[in-house]
Amino acid sequence: MQMIIVDDEAHWVDNLSMTKPWHTLGIEHVHKAYSAHEALQIIDTHPIDIVISDILMPEMTGIELIERIRIRDKRIKCIILSGHSDFEFAKKAVQHKAVDYLLKPPTDIELLGAVKAAIDQLNLEWETVSSFERTQHTLRENLPLLRGQLLLDALKGHRMSADEWSRKLDNYGLPFNYGECALMLVRMEEEFGQYRNNGQPLIEYAIINMAEEIMGEYMEVWGVKEEHGYLVFLLQFKEQGSVIGKETILEKLSSQLQYKVKQFLKGSLSIVITEWFQFPEQLSEHFRQASSYFRQIVGDEREFVMRVSNLEHNATQGPLGALYLPPTFINLLEAGRWEAAEEKLLAVCAELDEKWFGSWEHCMEAGFLISASFTHLAHRNGHTLVSLLGSDIEPLQNGDAFSSISKLRMWSLGVLSKLKEGTSNEIKDIRSLYVKKTQEFADKNLHLDVSLRVLADHVNLHPTHLSKIYKIETGEGISDYIAHLRMERACHSLKTSNKKVYEISMEIGYMDPAYFIKVFKRQFGVTPQEYRDSNK
Structure with missing residues (x-):
């Protein structure tokens, strides 16, 4: 589990985060925030379970922070710290379902006891959602099976009249309307392989129940397992009309589903989300598009949340393009350009997926060449x-290598890997490119918005995925890098220019000079002006 401690007094945050045995309670990571706004940014980009917050802070109180947290996620458990035994504050904390209201300074028994109570509540709630007893009961019911079959038929392209759709949606108790929907495809990764011969249906139903629990507050959720093993969810926002930030909401809820499944079912998920489309007429087309997108993702890529863009499916006749574009595949092999050869293979397979999904002849043509x-x-x-x-x-001798696009992709990439083995030690690391692009953008735009969401959009990754990549490659979080970069830039300007402190603050992205001075002093022990004077 992950927890965040929020207080405008830095010594409280640092002391509570670093001196208490949180690991003994199962807390994996303790985040630190020195303002409510900073806390909300962290909550937006990390799967926070528990919040410990001071009640009196500038700009936003702890009660107001809880109110905003409740808008984002009603399951996060909140604990309030206060230097005053104010009845009204305590009353409001109870109204917002705070786990506890502790007076400063709390004893270790009080603080650890409150966090333990929050953890017990979380475990009970999620164990109820994912329990085998509940999934067994759901599995025995006929109605979910009928609903699932209806969705499977629609995904396969079975046509129904508008009247028949309306009748079945009403009879099956499905609160979906004609209009804007999205599909979410979920792939269960290899950790779930142990249940393949025993208990697999129960795990699948548990994941469906968890998805309904997490997303049900915002949207209608209709889930089923389809024949290729994906769990497919049809999603429709409960509020009709325009929903602000609906892509962001959907991505965040998808990431939360990943996190909770890993936490309570001990397995990982990969997720693909479609663009919004008109239900039911465009349902089958977008399902084919999303499943095709999954087939294009190869290698060790897993635990992602990706949104597939609208692609136009062309006619079923015509020539392959990527296969014959110069430089040709054979020329790349002769030149020893292994990375370019791999990119060529991926481009060919991507074209097969996008344009020639149902054409065995095109697959065979690519395979032979x-x-x-x-x-x-x-x-x-x-x-x-x-x-x-x-x-x-x-597989080449018996023709199995060309029997499907996925098999052609797997076989050809495997053969290429064997041929280049020992020939080249310089393998392109895409993660290092993402890190480089992220740092370059932050360096050039430090005076603008360089939040994790903006950086992720710049490199076309989900924020959580970019955060993981950056941490693996550099050993530090993106927020730490931005903070260090800002302080380095500030120090340089203080030593080499006559700019006002507020001007430097604006240049490095702090709109509030007072907050910049506070952060600078916490970092260096002196104010910016004192630093400038000492370096004259």
Whole structure:
């Protein structure tokens, strides 16, 4: 679980976060915030379970912070700290379902006891949602099976009249209206493989129940498992008309589903979300588009939340394009340009997915040319393809390598990996490119909005995914990098220019000079002006 401590007095935050044995309660990470606004930014980008907040803070009180948290997520547990035993404050804390109201300074027994109570409440709530007893009961019911079959038929493209749709939606108690919907496809990753022969349906129903619990506050949720193993959810906002930030809401709820499934069911999910479309007429097309998008994601990529853009599906006749665009695949192999060759393979398979999904002939055409190029490279270097590939030659010999786009992709990428093994030690690391792009953008736009959401949009990643990549590559969080960059820029300006402190504050992205001075002093122990004077 993750917790955040909020107080405008830095020593309280630092002391509580670093000196208490939170790990003994199962708290994996303790975030620190020195203002309510900073806390809300962290809550928007991290799966926070528990908030410990001071009640009297400038700009926003702890009670107002809880009110805003409740708008975002009603399941987050809040604990209030106060230096005053004010009845009205305590009353409001109770009204907003705070777990506890503690007077400063709390004893360790009081503080750890309050957090333990919050954890017990969270565990009870989520165990109820994901319990096997509840999923077994749901599985025995006929109505969910009928609803699931109706959605499966619609995903496959079965046509129904408007009257028949209305009748079935009404009979099955499905509160969906004609209009704007989205699909969410969920892939259960390999951790769930242990249930394949025992308990798999119960796990799937548990995930469906958790999705309904998490998303049900904002939207109608209709879920089913389809024949390829994906869990498919049709989603429609309960509020009719324009919903501000609905893409952001959907992505955040999807990330929360990932987190809660990993926390309570011990397995990971990968998620693809479609653009909004008109239900029911465009349902089948967008399902094919989303499942095609999943097939394009290869390698070790997992635990993502991605939104697929609208793609136009062309006619079923015509030539392959990417396969023959120069430089050709065989030329790339001859030149030893392994990364470009891999990109070519991915581009070919992507085109097959997007344009020739149902055409075995196009898949076979690509397969024959790719395998001929591999064979030519082997012969040119004095080898046979059999000697280089070993057992991987069998799918080529029996034709299985070309039987589907996914098999062609897997086989050809595997063969390419074997051919380049030991030839090149310089493998392009896409994560380092994301880090470089993120840092360059932050450096150039420090005076503007460089929040995690803006940075993620710049590199076309989900904020949580970018945060993970950045942490893996650099060992620090993006917010830490931005903070260090701002302080370095401020120090440089203080030493080398005559700009006013408020001007420097604005240049590095602090709109409130007083807050900038507070952060600077917390970092260096002196005010910006004192720092400037000492460096003259």
